[in-house]
Amino acid sequence: MNTATTTVNGHSAGHEGHGHHPAGLMRWITTTNHKDIGSMYLWFSFAMFLVGGCMALTIRSELFQPGLQLVRPEFFNQLTTLHGLIMVFGAIMPAFVGFANWMLPLQIGASDMAFGRMNNLSFWLLPPAALLLVTSMFVPGGAAAAGWTLYPPLTIQQGMGMDMAIFALHILGFSSIMGSINIITTIFNLRAPGMTLMKMPLFCWTWLVTAFLVIAVMPVLAGAVTMTLTDRHFGTSFFSAAGGGDPVLFQHIFWFFGHPEVYIVIIPGFGVVSQVISTFSRKPLFGYASMVYAVAAIGILSFTVWAHHMYTVGMPVTAQLYFMYATMFIAVPTGVKIFNWTATMWRGSLSFETPMLFAIGFIFLFTVGGFSGLVLAMVVVDVQMQDTYYVVAHFHYTMVAGALFSAFAGAYYWLPKWTGHMYNEKLGQVHFWLSFIFFNMTFFVQHFLGIAGMPRRIPDYALQFTDFNQISTIGAFGFGLSQLLFLYNIITCIKGGPKAPAKPWEGAEGLEWDVPSPAPYHTWEVQPVVK
Amino acid sequence: MFGFGYALIPLYPVVCGVLGINQTGVDDRPVNTQVDSSRLVTVEFDTNVHNMAWTFKPLAGHLSVHPGELVQVMFEVTNTRDVPVTGQAIPSYGPPLAAEHFRKLECFCFNKQTLAPGERRQMPVVFVVDSALPKEIATITLSYTFFEVEGNRRAESSSGSAHNVKEGV
Numbered sequence: 001m002n003t004a005t006t007t008v009n010g011h012s013a014g015h016e017g018h019g020h021h022p023a024g025l026m027r028w029i030t031t032t033n034h035k036d037i038g039s040m041y042l043w044f045s046f047a048m049f050l051v052g053g054c055m056a057l058t059i060r061s062e063l064f065q066p067g068l069q070l071v072r073p074e075f076f077n078q079l080t081t082l083h084g085l086i087m088v089f090g091a092i093m094p095a096f097v098g099f100a101n102w103m104l105p106l107q108i109g110a111s112d113m114a115f116g117r118m119n120n121l122s123f124w125l126l127p128p129a130a131l132l133l134v135t136s137m138f139v140p141g142g143a144a145a146a147g148w149t150l151y152p153p154l155t156i157q158q159g160m161g162m163d164m165a166i167f168a169l170h171i172l173g174f175s176s177i178m179g180s181i182n183i184i185t186t187i188f189n190l191r192a193p194g195m196t197l198m199k200m201p202l203f204c205w206t207w208l209v210t211a212f213l214v215i216a217v218m219p220v221l222a223g224a225v226t227m228t229l230t231d232r233h234f235g236t237s238f239f240s241a242a243g244g245g246d247p248v249l250f251q252h253i254f255w256f257f258g259h260p261e262v263y264i265v266i267i268p269g270f271g272v273v274s275q276v277i278s279t280f281s282r283k284p285l286f287g288y289a290s291m292v293y294a295v296a297a298i299g300i301l302s303f304t305v306w307a308h309h310m311y312t313v314g315m316p317v318t319a320q321l322y323f324m325y326a327t328m329f330i331a332v333p334t335g336v337k338i339f340n341w342t343a344t345m346w347r348g349s350l351s352f353e354t355p356m357l358f359a360i361g362f363i364f365l366f367t368v369g370g371f372s373g374l375v376l377a378m379v380v381v382d383v384q385m386q387d388t389y390y391v392v393a394h395f396h397y398t399m400v401a402g403a404l405f406s407a408f409a410g411a412y413y414w415l416p417k418w419t420g421h422m423y424n425e426k427l428g429q430v431h432f433w434l435s436f437i438f439f440n441m442t443f444f445v446q447h448f449l450g451i452a453g454m455p456r457r458i459p460d461y462a463l464q465f466t467d468f469n470q471i472s473t474i475g476a477f478g479f480g481l482s483q484l485l486f487l488y489n490i491i492t493c494i495k496g497g498p499k500a501p502a503k504p505w506e507g508a509e510g511l512e513w514d515v516p517s518p519a520p521y522h523t524w525e526v527q528p529v530v531k
Numbered sequence: 532m533f534g535f536g537y538a539l540i541p542l543y544p545v546v547c548g549v550l551g552i553n554q555t556g557v558d559d560r561p562v563n564t565q566v567d568s569s570r571l572v573t574v575e576f577d578t579n580v581h582n583m584a585w586t587f588k589p590l591a592g593h594l595s596v597h598p599g600e601l602v603q604v605m606f607e608v609t610n611t612r613d614v615p616v617t618g619q620a621i622p623s624y625g626p627p628l629a630a631e632h633f634r635k636l637e638c639f640c641f642n643k644q645t646l647a648p649g650e651r652r653q654m655p656v657v658f659v660v661d662s663a664l665p666k667e668i669a670t671i672t673l674s675y676t677f678f679e680v681e682g683n684r685r686a687e688s689s690s691g692s693a694h695n696v697k698e699g700v
Contacts, residue, residue, distance in 0.1 A: 215532070216532055219532035219533035219536060220532055220535060220539075221536075222533055223532075223533050223534075223535070223536020223537050224536055226533075227537070227540075238540060249539075249543060252539065252543060253536055253539050253540075256539065
């Protein structure tokens, strides 16, 4: 695909020393450089990953035994809510925006993102939003405790922590909309000569689709939480039944945002995995065009299935059947992708470096998550399973083993390009295997708990669920601690290690491997010509 | 799209109305297709006690039902004595041909009834008149007679059999 001959970017390295940008702290605050901003996004998301992870471990500690040991039930609810919000909006989404900032301009031969200052703003909106979420735990009444889905009537009743969460969501929404505008403009306007849309690496394509999804649905979420806000303080009754509103309507609006949102989280990961699988199979991606169409189809279909999250709210059978079939239909384009990845590996010259391990782990576990999603798509089953740990297991297979594993794959894949050093391969593989084993230990047993009827978001449980919960808690601590290996590996990789060549992976293709490692501060100031 | 979020508020009821899928709150209980609504049969209730100090009466003397329709009626019985008394109700039908088309699903006559001194009790009968009921039968009389069950006092002579008694069910 990207067999690019390039006009050599000879003088770009020379620019690195130019002191025309502030040093020290001001460099980071005022930067408009896509690599600086990408790095900040990635560090921010890793920090939030650890914060959200600590909340998850507190939750799992409480669930180690039946009864109440560590936290009060109100605080437990705040933890589940903030864990969800922080992981989705603070960790996973910014991680992939970070990848986009770093890699999109390199991959399409652009010198930077289209709107540098907006890029800076969209990053710097994140820390205040994160601060709002985290500090809301310390205000009277505590943080939002209605679950990350923010269903009324709970959201209408809670204290000021809910207002802080709503405001944080507004800010996060602004940030991701601006980031998406930037990405779309960059892709449409700044591609190198000859880099047609259908020659773009799949990571660019997946981000293009994702960016459109973000622009389409984040404002809908903003509308929903604004309506909640006015219901709380300004006497409106959108969702307040006391004033003639309809709490169920919130769920419709929320999931009209929420279902595309889960694809916003996973689709960039599809792009990363596509490139990693192709590189370490030393083959071009099988069915490139069908991959592009499948991603676009998933994006479009994601708008048509929202009510499968709410089968039990009281819906006519006609509607339930429609949403059931539409949901199952999404398995078709998703299946196309899974088969294409498998076909790419088929008879490839495989090698199993850390990025490849995470990508293959992604394919395995994401498929498991996809299948449990199909199970939950069936109305008759969902009526039984909804709000149990089966649902928790399902979406962690897609969010953790899906989105997070693909982010790990991407991080290891591009670390040499970012830092100029090779990471510790052995440590990376240990990180993968520990993550893989402990992830399954944490979440696979939750399928059994859910089928047996253990409800989610409850700090206590019946005695017979104890064994599986203890396995899950031990797995969660193993998984959490394994991530410190990742942090250690990254820090040592930044500080030193074997020098990475411009193209550290034998099978890699694409313009990003034509610039030296580490990528100089300014790249592609003269655009390459792609033939 | 922010405005679209707000537009969804009025939009959802409209879309549901247009597509005819807004059935929540509408009675969607299954319709009994076995009811023959073209016919009406009058069911009369007759109550007797045989040598007992009980009063026994239906709450409604008669009603009209469609064949196939599930109907519940209530009877009231009172023990006027100052000792507990056990009784058993025996049903009979007129015309006798109606008996095989009169399906009782629930009846106080299925069990012995023991009433405490002075106790008043309301008891249900749930029945369906079979739609195979011959066309010429327009009125069914259901007659119950309470007999005291032997135990507290010796049974009377078998004068009860003078009635055309047919065991129910």
